Amino acid sequence: MQARFAQIKAALTEQIETSVLKPGDKVASENELAEQFGVSRMTARRALTELVDEGILIRTQGLGTFVSDHRPMSSMLTIRSINDEIKQRGHSYTNKVIQQCSVNADETQAVWLGVEVGTSIYHTQVTHFENGLAVQLESRYVNPAFAPHYLAQDFTNTTANQYLSQVAPLTQADHIVEAVMATEFESQALSVEANQPCLKVSRRTFSAKGIVSYAILLHPGNRYRMGGHLDF
């Protein structure tokens, strides 16, 4: 059973996803929501507060609560699952699993995963779509020692990231960010024209006992940006 404040959040995010509520629109006031959902104002307020914290709504005292205008952007300082990120922007998330198999590690993969060359490792390749547009081609290699049931998962409903963080909690990550030209295969998988610049993030994720996975995340340059904020 879902909590009532969570139901209200879900109702609101659904309205935002389906564009019933658009950026800039005013959402019902706390009192109105409380009445509509038959809850106390504190409960309605909690739903709004969490959505404000998530950046989906913006509140102004005396004025009301409004749908925030979200530019697609992800933070470099946190590792969020791509589907959460997209949903948080109020957009629809879909994906397409291209490959899900085990392979024998070649030299590059072995080095990155910290295993012997020839070790059987898991490989998945998934395209992630935001509002129907491909925004990420994820090519991931996983050390079976940390996630023996990885290949049995259904990655249309969950992401590799989400699954792995459950079975092997993240303790560290490192990454390299660069700009590259998409190969022909990549252009096709992302439905972009050839010779398009792409943002490539190569990331290793660690759990307490070692390197869990190594992922190459490729994003069309014109559809994806990474953002960040630093305080000193």
Add this chain to the structure above:
Amino acid sequence: MQARFAQIKAALTEQIETSVLKPGDKVASENELAEQFGVSRMTARRALTELVDEGILIRTQGLGTFVSDHRPMSSMLTIRSINDEIKQRGHSYTNKVIQQCSVNADETQAVWLGVEVGTSIYHTQVTHFENGLAVQLESRYVNPAFAPHYLAQDFTNTTANQYLSQVAPLTQADHIVEAVMATEFESQALSVEANQPCLKVSRRTFSAKGIVSYAILLHPGNRYRMGGHLDF
């Protein structure tokens, strides 16, 4: 007058900063805090909830609330001056100042710098070379209010970054990273062939009183990568 929940937050963070409470320590329960501070449990709870959201505390139902051993990190984008970065790699650093002038802010520049359209702002454009190869084209706009003598500097010997951090100490920064195609002018300034993917970092730097500068840093995809490491 500070809100009561904020006072409780301040009291707890102060105890953590002064190591009265260390990572892993259990903090007072919601009921205990409510009694100590003479507030309702909901108010004590709010203080804890916000600290949990900020990553400072960790809560487990039935167990209690604990100080997180989350250490603030920002290794990914410590803002280092490009010449320091290059010298640290043991390579030679040179540059070429392309432009150094004042311009009237157009709409984009005005928005990014937080000034009125048409305000006179400073503009510099510099190409940075590592071992003779262009690795960054820096196009920077500066708010004269924070650095009135910016244009009089000799940027062959110091970088804009270094100079600005002296006259207006950095307190914050934000940035957007994306992959783009170099324009013809940019290709020439970076001595790369046309249609090369480039890593574009758009960064605003803040001092205590406002936005000091806005820079567009363009790097040839095949000569520059950004790296980072995260601990959880």
Add this chain to the structure above:
DNA sequence: CAGTGGTCTAGACCACTGG
């Protein structure tokens, strides 16, 4: 079992915004 956090209520007073 006693203690913890998780959710929720039905009130209250306040500060702020627009008209």
Add this chain to the structure above:
DNA sequence: CAGTGGTCTAGACCACTGG
């Protein structure tokens, strides 16, 4: 002024953890 969000109370019942 009426309406909004911001804070707070003093209760309640629940699910969960350890002993």
